[in-house]
Amino acid sequence: MDIRKKQRVVVEALEDIKGHDILVYNTARMPSMFERVVIASGDSTRQVKALADNVQEKLRENGARVYGVEGEANGEWVLVDLGDVVVHIMHPTVRDFYNLEEVWGGKPVNLKRAAPAKKPGTKKPAKKRARGKASRPRRKR
Numbered sequence: 309m310d311i312r313k314k315q316r317v318v319v320e321a322l323e324d325i326k327g328h329d330i331l332v333y334n335t336a337r338m339p340s341m342f343e344r345v346v347i348a349s350g351d352s353t354r355q356v357k358a359l360a361d362n363v364q365e366k367l368r369e370n371g372a373r374v375y376g377v378e379g380e381a382n383g384e385w386v387l388v389d390l391g392d393v394v395v396h397i398m399h400p401t402v403r404d405f406y407n408l409e410e411v412w413g414g415k416p417v418n419l420k421r422a423a424p425a426k427k428p429g430t431k432k433p434a435k436k437r438a439r440g441k442a443s444r445p446r447r448k449r
Contacts, residue, residue, distance in 0.1 A: 327350055327355075
């Protein structure tokens with residue numbers, strides 16, 4: 309699977325379960341074994357686990373391999389290893405403490421948002437005409 313498609317599937321899987329503060333870092337120039345680091349937050353241990361499960365499920369559906377998962381028992385910080393992409397899903401307090409954004413540094417990858425699919429038969433709402441002073445009826449004196 310292409311690296312861009314893989315990171316798009318990861319981000320969409322995180323957004324499906326309401327993950328927030330999602331950042332993707334390009335680490336290809338760093339001496340590491342992976343090309344992307346994805347960092348996301350979940351509000352509870354249940355949500356962190358659900359985010360990690362959804363990432364694994366969506367990637368397997370798309371034919372990608374999940375090499376390993378760490379931290380599911382605790383649920384405060386779950387790491388999902390996808391080979392060339394590593395996903396960190398954490399509680400906001402754990403994320404603030406470890407500050408992985410500073411470790412991986414650099415500029416986050418800008419993701420192109422997919423355009424929402426148009427439903428057949430739907431029309432754009434008609435624009436309302438702005439009412440200025442000239443279009444108001446005059447008051448009688």
